Amino acid sequence: MEQKKETEKQAEKVIKIKGLMKSFGNFHVLKGIDLDVYKRENLVVLGKSGTGKSVLIKIIVGLLTPDSGEVKVLGQNVDQITYKELLALRLKVGFSFQNSALYDSMTVRENLEFPLVRNQKSLTKAEVNIAVEEMLDAVGLLNTINQMPSELSGGQRKRIGIARTLILRPEIMLYDEPTAGLDPITCLEINKLINEVQTRFHTSSIVITHDLTCAKSVGNRVAMLLDGQFQRVGTFEEVFNTNDERVKPFYDYNFIQ
Amino acid sequence: MESKTQQPLEQEQEIKGPGRLSRMFLTLYDVYKFIARFFKEGFLPPYEGRELFRQCYEIGYRSALLISTTGFITGIVFTKQSRPSLSEFGATSWLPSLVGIALLRTLAPLLTGLIAAGKVGSSIGAELGSMRVTEQIDAMEVSATNPFKFLVSTRVLAATITIPILTFYTAMVGMCGALLNVSLSENTSAKAFFQSSLEQITFLDFTASTIKAILFGFTIGVVGCYQGYNSSKGTEGVGKAANSAVVIAMFLIFIEEVVSVQFFSLFRT
Numbered sequence: 001m002e003q004k005k006e007t008e009k010q011a012e013k014v015i016k017i018k019g020l021m022k023s024f025g026n027f028h029v030l031k032g033i034d035l036d037v038y039k040r041e042n043l044v045v046l047g048k049s050g051t052g053k054s055v056l057i058k059i060i061v062g063l064l065t066p067d068s069g070e071v072k073v074l075g076q077n078v079d080q081i082t083y084k085e086l087l088a089l090r091l092k093v094g095f096s097f098q099n100s101a102l103y104d105s106m107t108v109r110e111n112l113e114f115p116l117v118r119n120q121k122s123l124t125k126a127e128v129n130i131a132v133e134e135m136l137d138a139v140g141l142l143n144t145i146n147q148m149p150s151e152l153s154g155g156q157r158k159r160i161g162i163a164r165t166l167i168l169r170p171e172i173m174l175y176d177e178p179t180a181g182l183d184p185i186t187c188l189e190i191n192k193l194i195n196e197v198q199t200r201f202h203t204s205s206i207v208i209t210h211d212l213t214c215a216k217s218v219g220n221r222v223a224m225l226l227d228g229q230f231q232r233v234g235t236f237e238e239v240f241n242t243n244d245e246r247v248k249p250f251y252d253y254n255f256i257q
Numbered sequence: 258m259e260s261k262t263q264q265p266l267e268q269e270q271e272i273k274g275p276g277r278l279s280r281m282f283l284t285l286y287d288v289y290k291f292i293a294r295f296f297k298e299g300f301l302p303p304y305e306g307r308e309l310f311r312q313c314y315e316i317g318y319r320s321a322l323l324i325s326t327t328g329f330i331t332g333i334v335f336t337k338q339s340r341p342s343l344s345e346f347g348a349t350s351w352l353p354s355l356v357g358i359a360l361l362r363t364l365a366p367l368l369t370g371l372i373a374a375g376k377v378g379s380s381i382g383a384e385l386g387s388m389r390v391t392e393q394i395d396a397m398e399v400s401a402t403n404p405f406k407f408l409v410s411t412r413v414l415a416a417t418i419t420i421p422i423l424t425f426y427t428a429m430v431g432m433c434g435a436l437l438n439v440s441l442s443e444n445t446s447a448k449a450f451f452q453s454s455l456e457q458i459t460f461l462d463f464t465a466s467t468i469k470a471i472l473f474g475f476t477i478g479v480v481g482c483y484q485g486y487n488s489s490k491g492t493e494g495v496g497k498a499a500n501s502a503v504v505i506a507m508f509l510i511f512i513e514e515v516v517s518v519q520f521f522s523l524f525r526t
Contacts, residue, residue, distance in 0.1 A: 058395075061399050063395055063398060063399065087401045087403075088401070090398075090399055090400070090401040091401045093399070094399075095395075095396070095399040097392050097395070097396060098392075099391060099392065101391060101392040101393050101395065101396035102393075102396075103388075103393055103396070103397075104391075104393070105384075114397075114400070114402070115400035115401065115402060118303070118400075118401075118402045119400075119401050119402070121303075164396075164400070165400070168400065168401070
């Protein structure tokens with residue numbers, strides 16, 4: 001019985017996308033994609049540059065509006081809710097930007113405080129401090145608390161960006177190219193952090209990446225976006241066990257066959 | 258369905274199609290929506306008091322030195338240039354009141370507005386522009402915070418509050434410059450100079466100047482924020498936003514000056 005309940009919980013869809021289309025002028029980026037993300041899973045979205053991977057997660061969080069199709073996040077249709085409802089939904093959906101998007105006029109502490117004090121007004125100054133320090137400790141960067149973003153390395157900025165997102169305790173995490181522009185060792189650290197976030201904060205995630213090492217180590221499932229549609233969805237092995245000429249070069253390049 | 262956030266990419270794609278005239282009207286409509294949003298959201302809670310105070314300090318602090326220097330020099334030069342014409346009619350005793358009226362009615366608001374447009378407008382345009390292209394505004398948006406309220410409302414309000422204060426400061430510094438020139442040329446005491454210059458200034462002069470300065474401040478804030486908030490195309494877009502913020506604000510300030518002079522002259526007659 002317990003096991004059945006757990007299985008049902010696991011199978012609960014937190015994101016449900018149906019027939020999603022998006023164009024910029026005459027350029028059709030997403031051509032009617034369908035995708036489900038289940039509770040507590042890490043779904044990796046792979047694809048060439050310009051195939052609309054980032055557009056997809058920006059639509060999920062309401063930064064872009066779709067041309068047509070349905071995007072349901074935690075049961076709410078993102079395109080049809082009011083701005084107030086969208087703000088409430090965004091509290092449950094964290095977004096980690098490709099370039100971290102840290103507020104460069106604020107210290108690391110202020111970066112983390114910013115979303116917290118504006119969304120949880122009942123917190124005292126001491127509670128805010130504790131939350132900030134706990135979150136920085138979780139990403140292993142407590143020592144940078146009073147530094148400015150310009151003083152941090154690329155990897156540190158990524159971690160702080162993730163910490164700032166996690167401070168609101170989201171149920172869903174969206175990572176846009178979390179390992180882009182980082183050295184291999186820092187990439188491994190970020191991959192480890194993504195897995196830790198999933199285990200410790202029980203999040204469901206979509207990870208946008210080109211990096212197959214990242215895809216293999218963090219993804220419970222992998223979805224390959226080709227020609228504006230998800231052509232292959234499954235485990236890493238299922239997706240790459242193919243002779244498809246559009247998929248093979250990805251694998252060959254990353255693992256230097 | 259209306260877009261929930263203003264996305265420059267989408268906006269650009271949309272206005273690429275129509276011709277220049279249609280684009281101009283679309284931009285005007287966009288500006289109208291931007292200003293309407295400021296009035297809709299700027300005065301409602303939650304208030305960003307700390308950020309507003311910081312912006313007021315930044316705008317005042319950033320422009321103070323330049324405004325002091327320019328105001329002081331303007332006072333000296335204006336007095337020096339006006340003296341020969343007045344002395345032809347033996348009316349050099351009118352010099353303090355002439356300088357006082359000229360400074361308060363036009364020179365101080367215009368000078369402050371133009372300097373602030375260059376210094377503050379460009380800074381706001383560049384700051385918000387770089388925040389837009391580095392996705393910092395999107396980051397605020399996705400963390401369930403209203404970036405418009407935090408970034409735009411505070412800056413527009415701060416400019417609207419601070420520019421009138423700076424205007425009266427400019428007038429005061431300009432008067433000091435004029436006093437220096439008058440003291441060196443004639444044996445006039447500071448008390449007599451200020452008495453003579455202030456007695457010709459009416460309540461209407463003071464009100465007109467305040468209203469103009471408020472209008473200039475609002476214009477600088479709105480133009481700088483609009484250009485920065487809607488910038489796109491990476492670093493090139495940031496440069497364009499800063500540049501447009503200055504050029505458009507200065508142009509509008511001159512137009513507002515002409516219109517307000519015409520308007521307030523109706524009350525003087």
